[in-house]
Amino acid sequence: MVKLAENKHYSEHKAIERLPVPSKVYLPLIQHLGKICTPEVKVGDTVKSGQRIAAAQSGVYAPIHASIPGVVAAIQDWPHPVLGRAKAIVLEGDGHCEGEAFVLKSRKEVEKLSLEDIRRIVLDAGIVGMGGASFPTHIKLNPPKPLNTLIINGAECEPYLTADARLMVEKTAEIVEGIALIASALGIKEIYIGIEDNKPEAIKAFSAFPQVKVKVLKSDYPQGGEKQLILNILGKEIPRGKLPFDIGVLVQNVATVYAIYEAVFKGKPLIERVVTVTGSCLENPKNLLVRLGTPVKNLIDSCGPLKEEPVKIIFGGPMMGIAQYTDEVPIIKSSGGLLLMNEKEAQTLEEGPCIRCAACLRGCPAGLMPCQINLASERSLWQLAKDYGAADCIECGICNYVCPANRRLLQTIKRAKLEVLKIK
Numbered sequence: 115m116v117k118l119a120e121n122k123h124y125s126e127h128k129a130i131e132r133l134p135v136p137s138k139v140y141l142p143l144i145q146h147l148g149k150i151c152t153p154e155v156k157v158g159d160t161v162k163s164g165q166r167i168a169a170a171q172s173g174v175y176a177p178i179h180a181s182i183p184g185v186v187a188a189i190q191d192w193p194h195p196v197l198g199r200a201k202a203i204v205l206e207g208d209g210h211c212e213g214e215a216f217v218l219k220s221r222k223e224v225e226k227l228s229l230e231d232i233r234r235i236v237l238d239a240g241i242v243g244m245g246g247a248s249f250p251t252h253i254k255l256n257p258p259k260p261l262n263t264l265i266i267n268g269a270e271c272e273p274y275l276t277a278d279a280r281l282m283v284e285k286t287a288e289i290v291e292g293i294a295l296i297a298s299a300l301g302i303k304e305i306y307i308g309i310e311d312n313k314p315e316a317i318k319a320f321s322a323f324p325q326v327k328v329k330v331l332k333s334d335y336p337q338g339g340e341k342q343l344i345l346n347i348l349g350k351e352i353p354r355g356k357l358p359f360d361i362g363v364l365v366q367n368v369a370t371v372y373a374i375y376e377a378v379f380k381g382k383p384l385i386e387r388v389v390t391v392t393g394s395c396l397e398n399p400k401n402l403l404v405r406l407g408t409p410v411k412n413l414i415d416s417c418g419p420l421k422e423e424p425v426k427i428i429f430g431g432p433m434m435g436i437a438q439y440t441d442e443v444p445i446i447k448s449s450g451g452l453l454l455m456n457e458k459e460a461q462t463l464e465e466g467p468c469i470r471c472a473a474c475l476r477g478c479p480a481g482l483m484p485c486q487i488n489l490a491s492e493r494s495l496w497q498l499a500k501d502y503g504a505a506d507c508i509e510c511g512i513c514n515y516v517c518p519a520n521r522r523l524l525q526t527i528k529r530a531k532l533e534v535l536k537i538k
């Protein structure tokens with residue numbers, strides 16, 4: 115793990131603010147790992163906020179809901195923050211959401227829910243892993259083996275990002291309700307929340323709830339990776355090729371747990387999320403509660419004026435984030451941060467030849483040899499890349515960060531990961 119400049123000061127003390135409801139949203143039909151959804155509405159239809167508008171018949175998917183009330187203006191190709199472009203449902207409203215009502219449940223009603231009921235609610239609400247993974251949460255709540263430990267990921271180790279930190283401080287009781295719900299449905303007794311030591315307010319807030327053991331973690335990167343979190347909290351390693359459930363552990367991100375709380379207690383599908391909008395280019399960095407599908411230019415306008423023109427807009431943080439080619443790209447379920455970089459911060463250093471220093475090997479938290487996977491990838495030797503364990507790369511970006519030759523290791527390893535998937 116490495117110590118990075120955190121740069122959380124821009125937004126860590128900014129309370130969550132609601133971004134005004136946009137008059138137009140662009141909701142991609144794929145915002146999760148799995149199958150693309152099929153529209154259930156057509157152009158000209160009127161929809162209510164929270165109405166399901168796209169889903170798949172079966173398999174791995176999470177349905178999409180209208181995030182504003184309005185009319186379906188188009189179903190068309192549109193910029194997508196992860197895929198470049200994808201089909202999206204465009205909704206036009208009047209910039210208001212009056213009368214938005216979801217069906218609340220009393221505590222008694224919630225206590226009567228079975229695990230199957232909770233899974234169904236989570237699926238119907240379209241909840242996915244909101245820490246960036248986007249894996250449909252109802253599937254994670256259906257483990258193939260019994261679980262004994264629940265770990266809540268409150269590390270938020272990416273520099274600049276503070277959305278989870280603010281949620282932990284401002285919605286502590288609701289997150290604890292969500293944690294209790296998951297733990298009791300799955301029969302889990304051991305519950306931890308991992309929080310980095312640079313978030314003292316969140317540590318204090320959760321320390322008031324003895325049912326959740328707070329594990330204070332060093333603010334090192336990538337402390338929030340599932341495998342690192344499990345190792346640092348439980349002292350257990352996940353064998354290569356295995357997943358947390360293989361050792362009886364379920365890991366959920368705090369924002370996902372909050373979404374589960376909202377779905378179960380308030381009947382609210384996943385139609386909005388907290389996004390950190392930050393960087394030195396902005397006069398007013400913020401943590402914003404944003405309707406899904408809102409174009410990022412709306413978020414940037416809300417945090418302006420610009421102190422200087424950004425040359426790079428990144429979805430996520432500087433280590434794992436994805437650079438965007440337009441400010442028309444919408445916020446989706448996995449978008450926890452928006453980072454604007456100026457020319458100096460975004461400069462690309464010239465790439466040199468590998469000098470065999472092994473810094474990337476020493477830094478890799480997955481125990482890989484990034485320089486070797488990089489060489490295999492550059493030569494399209496996909497079986498060799500597979501043998502070197504490319505599939506286990508967690509895309510943390512440390513190898514790029516530590517390489518003195520500025521090798522584009524992560525970029526080539528990501529390519530190798532895609533090719534390795536095709537090998538039988």
Ligand code: SF4
Nearest residue numbers: 478507508510511513
């Ligand atoms: S190879 Fe993957 S896991 Fe290892 S340092 Fe590079 S990006 Fe991180």
Ligand code: SF4
Nearest residue numbers: 468469471472474517
């Ligand atoms: S850190 Fe860079 S220069 Fe050093 S071994 Fe890895 S790829 Fe080569």
